Amino acid sequence: MTDRSLGFPLDLGPSWLHGGAGNPLKAFATNAGISTQVTNYSNLRFVNGSSGQRQEIPPSQLLGYSRRIDKSMNSTWLWIRMRARILLSGENLSVADVLNAAVKDAEDSNGPIDRGVVALQKWVLESNLAAPLEEISASALLDESDTGDQDDSLPADDRYLVAGMDSLVKVFAQNLDIRYGETVREIQWRPGSVSVASSSGDWKSDFAVVTLPVGVLRGGDVHFEPALPGSFTSSLSRLRMGLLNKVCLTFPEAFWDARLDFLTFYTDPPPLCYAWLNLALYNGAPALVGFTSGSAARQVEEMSDDAIVSNIMQRIRNRDGIAGPDNRRIPDPVQVRISRWGNDPFSRGSYSFPGLGGSGSDRDGLAIPVENTLFFAGEATHRDDPASVHGAWWSGQRAARQIQALA
Numbered sequence: 001m002t003d004r005s006l007g008f009p010l011d012l013g014p015s016w017l018h019g020g021a022g023n024p025l026k027a028f029a030t031n032a033g034i035s036t037q038v039t040n041y042s043n044l045r046f047v048n049g050s051s052g053q054r055q056e057i058p059p060s061q062l063l064g065y066s067r068r069i070d071k072s073m074n075s076t077w078l079w080i081r082m083r084a085r086i087l088l089s090g091e092n093l094s095v096a097d098v099l100n101a102a103v104k105d106a107e108d109s110n111g112p113i114d115r116g117v118v119a120l121q122k123w124v125l126e127s128n129l130a131a132p133l134e135e136i137s138a139s140a141l142l143d144e145s146d147t148g149d150q151d152d153s154l155p156a157d158d159r160y161l162v163a164g165m166d167s168l169v170k171v172f173a174q175n176l177d178i179r180y181g182e183t184v185r186e187i188q189w190r191p192g193s194v195s196v197a198s199s200s201g202d203w204k205s206d207f208a209v210v211t212l213p214v215g216v217l218r219g220g221d222v223h224f225e226p227a228l229p230g231s232f233t234s235s236l237s238r239l240r241m242g243l244l245n246k247v248c249l250t251f252p253e254a255f256w257d258a259r260l261d262f263l264t265f266y267t268d269p270p271p272l273c274y275a276w277l278n279l280a281l282y283n284g285a286p287a288l289v290g291f292t293s294g295s296a297a298r299q300v301e302e303m304s305d306d307a308i309v310s311n312i313m314q315r316i317r318n319r320d321g322i323a324g325p326d327n328r329r330i331p332d333p334v335q336v337r338i339s340r341w342g343n344d345p346f347s348r349g350s351y352s353f354p355g356l357g358g359s360g361s362d363r364d365g366l367a368i369p370v371e372n373t374l375f376f377a378g379e380a381t382h383r384d385d386p387a388s389v390h391g392a393w394w395s396g397q398r399a400a401r402q403i404q405a406l407a
């Protein structure tokens, strides 16, 4: 979903190739001559504006705090306690439960951690997992990425596609017969035979690879005849569609420190967007891209562009650290683009997350072929790397292998 209406490529959906060297799309982009830029997540400014203060926390101190929380979240001792709680009380633990316990452990052993930093850490998790942490099953944290390189608290080699994610998609799409604008309404199937009814007619085949997002599958927008088996729908019922939205504002000129990758801040009550990507560093455009997730992203879905911009500009002009202490120079934005993935009928959310009571095995449940005729793929079906472009890519390869194996 690369928008070019502002005069530069703006990805309203994915913009980074995540993970370590194991992400196959990185080599693919390099070989195709697509330019990428590594994001330096520690090249940021963080201002804690909570409780009426305005305290800038230097990146080294911020990272020190984050590492302490991360270390404590990954500790075996914490997980033994969490598992014991599940076994003894039958509780469905959420990611929020784990984070709170981890912060307490880190503070017990090493002294207090700034509340603004804890809020930022919570926000980072909410952005990655795309939902309020209280709604996400703790088991989400146990499924590890397949691409490696995740030992530190910050990704080392996240590559931003400067020319837009569609530049990569266009390479994949070369020489393929893709029909755009076809809305699928019904999939009729029996073992070895599928008929897909779309807006332009019926398509018949021996197999189908179905990559409909979890939001669309759960919403019942596509009717399966006969209905999908109970094992599939039971796994599907424990997966939810999360929300991560982007707010892009362009200005007459960059009034912020344009050498930074990110400008981040925390206020009470929490802002709609905690973190802003400085696009000027990537493509020279005087633009900021704000990220909003969890309950703030749900709020954004219901608000008009004007209401969102006025809310954000009020915060920016008060005490957010984007311009530094000199807030008088902040002009109004010239152009605005805002994603609302929850309102998109072809997505109904951004990407999937395991709801309370769910686990990674629900993703495996979606990946089991139905009568060797329907093969499900897409990010939600990849247990180790869901919510990513490369996870979706791998899931498609898996479906292709499953079909090949039948020959």
Ligand SMILES: Cc1cc2nc3c(=O)[nH]c(=O)nc-3n(C[C@H](O)[C@H](O)[C@H](O)COP(=O)(O)OP(=O)(O)OC[C@H]3O[C@@H](n4cnc5c(N)ncnc54)[C@H](O)[C@@H]3O)c2cc1C
Binding pocket: 012, 013, 014, 015, 016, 017, 018, 182, 183, 184, 185, 211, 212, 213, 216, 221, 222, 244, 245, 246, 339, 341, 345, 346, 347, 349, 350, 351, 377, 378, 379, 380, 386, 387, 388, 389, 390, 392
């Ligand atoms: C804001 C945002 C930021 C993200 N950032 C990153 C990032 O930086 N890096 C990263 O790796 N991942 C990122 N992701 C996640 C990544 O975009 C997804 O994991 C990935 O796109 C999932 O691919 P998919 O093929 O499973 O689903 P999708 O890309 O959602 O594809 C599903 C397709 O099905 C189509 N469809 C739906 N209903 C119908 C119908 N009835 N008939 C016909 N077609 C239909 C849709 O139009 C769509 O084309 C981000 C996602 C969002 C929303």
